[in-house]
Amino acid sequence: MSSTAYIAAAWVGTFVTIAAYAAWILRRGRRMSKLVDESDRRWM
Amino acid sequence: MTIQQPVEPVPPTSGGRVAASTSTSSRGTRILGFAVLAGLVALVIFGVFISPPDAELGETIRILYMHVPTVSAAYVAFVVTAIASGMYLWRRSEFWDLLGASSAELGVLFFALTIFNGMMWGKITWGVFWRWEPRLTTTTVLFLTYLGYLAVRQVPSNVRTRGTVSAVIGILAVVNIPITHKAVDWWRGLHQEKTIFGTVDPDMRGTQLFTAYLALVVFLGLFVWLLIHRFRLAWLTERAEDRGLDTAIAERRAEA
Amino acid sequence: MIRDAALVAGKDLRLEWRSRVGIGQVLPFAVLCVLLFAFALDPDRNILERATAGLFWMIVLFAAVLTVQRTFAVEGDDGVLDALRLSGLSPASIYLGKVAALIAQLVVLEVVLAVAMAVLYDTTFRGWLLVAGIAGLATLGIAGAGASYGVVGLRLGGAETLLPLLLLPLLAPVLIAATRGFDIAFGRAAGPGWPWAALLGIFAVVYLGLGAILFRPLMEDA
Numbered sequence: 001m002s003s004t005a006y007i008a009a010a011w012v013g014t015f016v017t018i019a020a021y022a023a024w025i026l027r028r029g030r031r032m033s034k035l036v037d038e039s040d041r042r043w044m
Numbered sequence: 045m046t047i048q049q050p051v052e053p054v055p056p057t058s059g060g061r062v063a064a065s066t067s068t069s070s071r072g073t074r075i076l077g078f079a080v081l082a083g084l085v086a087l088v089i090f091g092v093f094i095s096p097p098d099a100e101l102g103e104t105i106r107i108l109y110m111h112v113p114t115v116s117a118a119y120v121a122f123v124v125t126a127i128a129s130g131m132y133l134w135r136r137s138e139f140w141d142l143l144g145a146s147s148a149e150l151g152v153l154f155f156a157l158t159i160f161n162g163m164m165w166g167k168i169t170w171g172v173f174w175r176w177e178p179r180l181t182t183t184t185v186l187f188l189t190y191l192g193y194l195a196v197r198q199v200p201s202n203v204r205t206r207g208t209v210s211a212v213i214g215i216l217a218v219v220n221i222p223i224t225h226k227a228v229d230w231w232r233g234l235h236q237e238k239t240i241f242g243t244v245d246p247d248m249r250g251t252q253l254f255t256a257y258l259a260l261v262v263f264l265g266l267f268v269w270l271l272i273h274r275f276r277l278a279w280l281t282e283r284a285e286d287r288g289l290d291t292a293i294a295e296r297r298a299e300a
Numbered sequence: 301m302i303r304d305a306a307l308v309a310g311k312d313l314r315l316e317w318r319s320r321v322g323i324g325q326v327l328p329f330a331v332l333c334v335l336l337f338a339f340a341l342d343p344d345r346n347i348l349e350r351a352t353a354g355l356f357w358m359i360v361l362f363a364a365v366l367t368v369q370r371t372f373a374v375e376g377d378d379g380v381l382d383a384l385r386l387s388g389l390s391p392a393s394i395y396l397g398k399v400a401a402l403i404a405q406l407v408v409l410e411v412v413l414a415v416a417m418a419v420l421y422d423t424t425f426r427g428w429l430l431v432a433g434i435a436g437l438a439t440l441g442i443a444g445a446g447a448s449y450g451v452v453g454l455r456l457g458g459a460e461t462l463l464p465l466l467l468l469p470l471l472a473p474v475l476i477a478a479t480r481g482f483d484i485a486f487g488r489a490a491g492p493g494w495p496w497a498a499l500l501g502i503f504a505v506v507y508l509g510l511g512a513i514l515f516r517p518l519m520e521d522a
Contacts, residue, residue: 003104003168004103006107006165010161010164010165013164025273026273029069029280035284035287188469199457208520209455216449216507216514220470223506227476227499228476230480
């Protein structure tokens, strides 16, 4: 593999991993939100 | 007469109130999220296309544009965990416990990305995916340390025990960071390898410097965004579990 | 407080002497490791003598994990930890007592291991002052961190597989420093050995101090 391929792998790998993780958080967040009362949503 | 209680927590009926929001987002996080997204786009443009290859590092500087911010974000994450751990042992509030855990999870993620980027950089520069150079070695040791932290949180135990134990481990682990750094640096520093940071040219040209700082700011913003959402997810999960427990208890009483 | 710690240490060591787990199981395990490494690394290739420092500390670390597990398993079995807590002994002195007991067992282990390696690997142990200093400080650090994580394992309900994952990455700098120090003491590496000893000393002080402070919250939430 040429260096371009490794550089591409670095960028793509990093961005895809972060995007997947963010998607997981947001999706689970939506599901949990549905289960919880408005009154319990004190953030801090 | 037995009262039928549903086993699953049901979505609350609003009864005339404003509809319950159904996600972990808020106005603040949306603004931050869009800013970060814009920043990431700008980073790709600058990092991949506009900024020139480095005199010493060549094209590999493009990997460093991500490698440095991910390790920085990881360190910020573990400092947050350490502070949250200390605060939890002092204040015993759920907020600090969940903040510490959320931050640690992000730290592990960013460490993994740091190692990955380091390996890609290494493959180009050294021809191999791995060398025992100080930064990479230290990062891996710390990565495993905090993996242990996450493992502890998976062990079934009551919330209080889990919180206390995690907080203690959080503090013990963060203290080891400078010690491990020193040990590995002294050890591997004897070998004059091309280190990832050693060759970053301090006289970086304008665009490169700008891209490096842009990357740092964007990734830190990304870290904050992820942390807020991850914390809220953890909070909601605890509340949902509480509800599940309450419902089960109410059911049991109703049957008596 | 020293007296309290000595009380706890004495109890642990008497228990250990009676049950002979350390002598009967951990020491043979250590000697077994010496053998196994010889099988793995082939005695004819001149590796064993060169690798002695590293192998020594690796075996100490593995045996330390077993010793820590054993020390705290005993507490859990009889609910002795709760009794200690209620007895009015300060958590710090209980911690130091545990540390002292661990140190005693580790020292015995290291001596036996050194003898085994001197014989089987044909190593000459030189530079005795540095060796003793390095070993002493490293043992303090291992015992200090081990006692803290031992209690963690206990509170989590005997998560045996967790202890190595928690303890060993933490002890990585100890392994590095102790091994380099030994290599210098043996004359196999150049350079000053005392910086490594200093690093081990810092590790020991930090983890003993933190361990003593953090033992209280760890014991309190039953």
